[in-house]
Amino acid sequence: MTQRTLVLLKPDAVRRGLVGEIIGRIERKAGWQITALELRTLDRATLETHYGEHVGKPFYEPLIEFMSSGPVVALVVEGERVVEGLRTLAGPTDPIAAAPGSIRGDYGTIVRENLIHASDSEGSAERELKIFFPGLV
DSSP, rough: EEEEEEEOOHHHHHHHTHHHHHHHHHSTTEEEEHHHHHEEOOOOOHHHHHHHGTTSSTTTHHHHHHTTSSSSEEEEEEEEHHHHHHHHHHOOTTTSSSSBBBBBHHHOSSSSSSSSOSSSHHHHHHHHHHHTTTTTT
């Protein structure tokens, strides 16, 4: 079943010059296609909408601060089981727990700055795509 998901290459990926490497990994996955891509700096309102479920948690404010610290690359990726597949390609949030070959396993350094966001379910993907690419939904 073809799915569509949101991917954000976070400010640390952009700062470290990893955008091409990460996009290349996505493009090389057979059957996946990038259907939208945009470099943008996220404002607080967008971030508050995106991370609304985390309000009040200790990591919320540092996360908002980090995600607004520089540009991100927002992508729409489509393909077979792309939601689950991109989560696997990204690897767990903790780069020490992430397997070699995953983006976080190969390039991650700390939990808070973890290079990539990929929607965690089809429902989240639908909600997040409306925030970042409202014209596509």
